Amino acid sequence: MDQNVVLTMRGITMTFPGVKALDHVDFTLRSGEIHALMGENGAGKSTLIKCLTGINAFEAGEIHVAGIQGPVVNHSTLDAQKKGISTVYQEVNLCPNLSVAENLFIGREPKTRLGTIDWKEMNRRSQKIMTDLDMNIDVTQNLEEYSLALQQMIAIARAVDMDCKVLILDEPTSSLDDNEVAKLFRLMKQLKEKGVGIVFVTHFLEQVYAVCDRITVLRNGQLVGEYPIAELPRVKLVAAMMGKDFDDLAAIKSEEAPAFSDEDLLIDAQGMSHKGTIKPFNLQIHKGEVVGLTGLLGSGRSELARVIYGADRNQTGTLKVKGQEVKINAPIDAMNLGMGLLPDDRKAEGIIGDLSVRENIILALQAKRGMFRLLPMKEQVEIADKYIEMLQIKTASRETLIRQLSGGNQQKVILGRWLATDPDFLILDEPTRGIDIGTKTEIQKLVLKLAGEGKSLIFISSEIEEMLRTCSKMAVLRDGVKVGEITEELSQETVMKAIAGGGSDE
Amino acid sequence: MKTRKINSNTMLLLITIALFFVMYIAGCAIYASKGFAHLQTFLNILINNAGLLCVACGMTCVMLTGGIDISVGALIAMDCMLLAVGMERWGMNSMVLCVLVLAVGVVFGLVQGFCVGYLEIQPFIVTMAGMFFARGMTAVICTDQVSISANEFFVKLANMKIEIPFGAYTNSKGVLQVPFIRITVVIALVVLIAVFLMLRFTKFGRSLYAVGGNEQSATMMGLDVKKTKLKAYVLSSFLCSIGGICFCLNTMSGSVRQALGLEMDAIASAVIGGTLLTGGVGNVIGSFFGVLINGTISTLVKTHGKLLSSWSNIAVAALLCFFIVLQSIFAKLKDNKK
Numbered sequence: 018m019d020q021n022v023v024l025t026m027r028g029i030t031m032t033f034p035g036v037k038a039l040d041h042v043d044f045t046l047r048s049g050e051i052h053a054l055m056g057e058n059g060a061g062k063s064t065l066i067k068c069l070t071g072i073n074a075f076e077a078g079e080i081h082v083a084g085i086q087g088p089v090v091n092h093s094t095l096d097a098q099k100k101g102i103s104t105v106y107q108e109v110n111l112c113p114n115l116s117v118a119e120n121l122f123i124g125r126e127p128k129t130r131l132g133t134i135d136w137k138e139m140n141r142r143s144q145k146i147m148t149d150l151d152m153n154i155d156v157t158q159n160l161e162e163y164s165l166a167l168q169q170m171i172a173i174a175r176a177v178d179m180d181c182k183v184l185i186l187d188e189p190t191s192s193l194d195d196n197e198v199a200k201l202f203r204l205m206k207q208l209k210e211k212g213v214g215i216v217f218v219t220h221f222l223e224q225v226y227a228v229c230d231r232i233t234v235l236r237n238g239q240l241v242g243e244y245p246i247a248e249l250p251r252v253k254l255v256a257a258m259m260g261k262d263f264d265d266l267a268a269i270k271s272e273e274a275p276a277f278s279d280e281d282l283l284i285d286a287q288g289m290s291h292k293g294t295i296k297p298f299n300l301q302i303h304k305g306e307v308v309g310l311t312g313l314l315g316s317g318r319s320e321l322a323r324v325i326y327g328a329d330r331n332q333t334g335t336l337k338v339k340g341q342e343v344k345i346n347a348p349i350d351a352m353n354l355g356m357g358l359l360p361d362d363r364k365a366e367g368i369i370g371d372l373s374v375r376e377n378i379i380l381a382l383q384a385k386r387g388m389f390r391l392l393p394m395k396e397q398v399e400i401a402d403k404y405i406e407m408l409q410i411k412t413a414s415r416e417t418l419i420r421q422l423s424g425g426n427q428q429k430v431i432l433g434r435w436l437a438t439d440p441d442f443l444i445l446d447e448p449t450r451g452i453d454i455g456t457k458t459e460i461q462k463l464v465l466k467l468a469g470e471g472k473s474l475i476f477i478s479s480e481i482e483e484m485l486r487t488c489s490k491m492a493v494l495r496d497g498v499k500v501g502e503i504t505e506e507l508s509q510e511t512v513m514k515a516i517a518g519g520g521s522d523e
Numbered sequence: 524m525k526t527r528k529i530n531s532n533t534m535l536l537l538i539t540i541a542l543f544f545v546m547y548i549a550g551c552a553i554y555a556s557k558g559f560a561h562l563q564t565f566l567n568i569l570i571n572n573a574g575l576l577c578v579a580c581g582m583t584c585v586m587l588t589g590g591i592d593i594s595v596g597a598l599i600a601m602d603c604m605l606l607a608v609g610m611e612r613w614g615m616n617s618m619v620l621c622v623l624v625l626a627v628g629v630v631f632g633l634v635q636g637f638c639v640g641y642l643e644i645q646p647f648i649v650t651m652a653g654m655f656f657a658r659g660m661t662a663v664i665c666t667d668q669v670s671i672s673a674n675e676f677f678v679k680l681a682n683m684k685i686e687i688p689f690g691a692y693t694n695s696k697g698v699l700q701v702p703f704i705r706i707t708v709v710i711a712l713v714v715l716i717a718v719f720l721m722l723r724f725t726k727f728g729r730s731l732y733a734v735g736g737n738e739q740s741a742t743m744m745g746l747d748v749k750k751t752k753l754k755a756y757v758l759s760s761f762l763c764s765i766g767g768i769c770f771c772l773n774t775m776s777g778s779v780r781q782a783l784g785l786e787m788d789a790i791a792s793a794v795i796g797g798t799l800l801t802g803g804v805g806n807v808i809g810s811f812f813g814v815l816i817n818g819t820i821s822t823l824v825k826t827h828g829k830l831l832s833s834w835s836n837i838a839v840a841a842l843l844c845f846f847i848v849l850q851s852i853f854a855k856l857k858d859n860k861k
Contacts, residue, residue, distance in 0.1 A: 094742070094743055094745065095745040098745060104743075106743075109740075110737070110739065110740040110743040110744070111737070111740050111744070112732070112733045112736030112737050112740050112741065112744075112803070113736055113737065113803075114732060114735070114736035114803035114804055115729070115732055115733060115736060119729060119733075120744075123729060123730075123733055123744055123746065124726075124744055124745045124746055126726060126729070133720075133724035133725060134723075134724050134725065134726065134729065136724075158530075159530060161857065162530070175744075
């Protein structure tokens with residue numbers, strides 16, 4: 018083992034039922050470096066961390082920690098902590114109802130001679146830890162009195178004080194604002210000086226380039242590579258994460274973009290935002306227009322759509338529908354304005370597995386009418402049959418339980434559900450994820466057909482080709498900010514460059 | 524920076540304490556002619572509620588973890604029946620019986636705690652089963668109402684007066700009345716202080732708060748959540764058995780219908796005392812005042828003389844509402860601050 022290396026993972030392999038979550042992944046961490054672990058959602062970042070910290074058991078591979086003979090297998094977080102590997106997660110894993118000092122020391126409190134907790138000593142030592150890290154706070158106050166950023170830093174302070182050699186920060190910045198992120202980075206750099214090896218898991222590209230020394234990229238459970246930060250410009254990083262070799266990308270020219278006039282303006286969002294998920298954005302959607310939202314997973318694509326739809330509260334700015342300013346407090350308001358949202362997680366938010374295909378289809382329409390104005394059965398059957406035919410849903414009968422259908426057909430049922438409400442504006446969040454090519458094409462065709470009928474759509478997908486085929490305008494998001502719109506020269510290259518941002522690296 | 528802010532939880536406790544004093548002083552003013560102002564009235568509240576206080580201490584510990592223990596009333600009935608039948612019918616030594624009762628409490632708590640902690644069953648369900656079991660066992664031991672009179676030592680213990688060196692007065696008949704407490708009050712106060720110190724100064728005590736504050740975090744910070752929960756239920760049942768002995772010393776009898784609904788009084792006392800049902804917040808000092816408020820209300824109703832005793836239930840209900848609303852207002856304020 019290299020002198021500087023504090024942690025090596027070799028050939029880590031692990032399977033979840035049916036999926037190879039990690040396939041011979043290597044990872045090396047040196048002391049005094051900040052090492053970004055990058056990859057899209059589902060790439061295996063979290064799983065790798067969990068294998069390291071003992072939450073998941075891995076099947077093959079070895080972990081070595083500096084100063085410990087032989088391979089290391091952790092069985093619990095506590096186990097990992099004892100070996101000098103501490104983790105700070107996205108959600109602060111501290112107790113809000115205890116004081117800052119207790120949170121730093123619980124489980125290892127200083128004791129008096131009688132064996133009782135020595136509060137004085139504990140508070141004194143805590144105050145010192147905080148002062149050393151330039152945090153001037155009263156440690157006797159309850160944790161909940163402090164901001165999320167401070168709590169996050171207290172969690173880090175706890176980890177560091179436990180004499181860790183390896184500090185894992187798993188998406189620590191996702192709920193922090195810019196100011197707070199800056200504070201966190203200062204702390205990270207301080208720790209780096211002290212020789213701690215930091216693993217930084219994040220999907221904010223800006224942040225990676227702001228603090229990291231090295232990047233390891235994972236994709237689909239496999240190692241793509243380890244790169245010093247200087248050798249991996251943004252566009253290449255995005256390409257590595259998405260699995261597209263930049264040179265291979267053939268530009269697909271889109272059709273001549275149809276011109277839209279202001280009279281056709283359907284949705285006009287000005288400065289809408291939701292704290293912590295999406296910064297203020299403007300977005301205009303015309304009648305018959307398909308707008309694509311693109312960006313890496315977690316860049317705020319779904320979040321933007323959720324704010325328009327009222328699933329997340331709009332905290333600033335205004336929304337105009339057909340020129341009228343409207344206030345959407347909840348999805349039902351959006352539905353009444355003729356909007357529909359097809360959520361990306363259809364298992365959790367979309368289908369109701371124990372209801373039949375018919376019941377799932379009429380659900381939104383029924384909700385719109387209100388609970389007490391039940392749709393007559395005859396009408397229900399008509400509607401269900403209409404969409405089963407129109408969308409070619411493959412089901413044994415309209416009374417089959419939806420959970421017995423394949424993923425693609427479930428997706429069609431939900432699509433049918435929204436079409437049944439006859440919306441003017443439909444948001445499709447990853448409508449084609451996890452379904453076969455044939456159905457994908459059908460859904461893409463349907464999107465174009467709906468647009469042709471004068472409906473407006475937001476189309477969100479991770480597959481750029483698919484969006485190029487369907488969208489006439491793309492809005493690009495990065496780190497919760499809408500960074501631009503592309504209307505002309507829609508091509509894979511321009512889109513990917515826009516996603517990566519900081520265009521000067523090439 | 525050094526000025527200690529009063530946080531909302533301390534605020535709730537202060538409100539409870541203030542409420543008790545307001546209520547008590549009002550009682551003294553209104554019912555002065557009926558002797559409410561004498562020290563003995565207060566001591567009687569303690570005597571009558573000594574058992575409840577022990578139970579409330581245990582209940583607070585369980586509620587701190589975010590759990591609940593509704594088996595306590597039935598367990599007290601079983602304890603009392605065991606003591607009464609043991610002494611009267613089986614002729615057992617009272618001290619041996621007390622130890623036996625405590626042992627039964629521990630075993631009872633172990634089973635419940637295992638189910639909640641390790642099998643991760645809802646505490647409400649587990650302790651409800653415990654409640655049915657204990658109430659049923661009480662009837663199995665004996666269906667009669669059994670009074671304790673034969674065991675001299677126990678009777679003497681129950682009748683023992685511990686006199687207080689101040690607050691004596693001469694009543695209208697010219698007899699000197701020396702205020703006194705019973706042994707049960709001593710037991711209950713010792714329990715109260717012990718649990719208070721335990722919660723403040725031991726790792727187990729702080730773990731109870733941590734588990735109630737955020738279970739996942741507690742696990743992540745390396746605490747043994749399962750064991751902590753197990754211990755909490757053992758403690759609750761054990762303290763409940765101590766309460767059962769106090770209860771028995773007070774009533775000197777065992778019956779199937781004894782301590783019916785006592786678990787609710789204990790929960791009410793804890794909630795009035797500022798313990799959150801969601802766990803993580805609370806203190807036995809609060810619960811102590813909760814018990815006192817409970818006792819004061821029923822004493823006030825009794826002193827009035829013409830009111831139906833059920834009015835004390837209604838008063839407790841109103842107070843509970845008041846405190847729950849207060850708690851949620853404080854929680855809202857805290858959220859808004861962020």
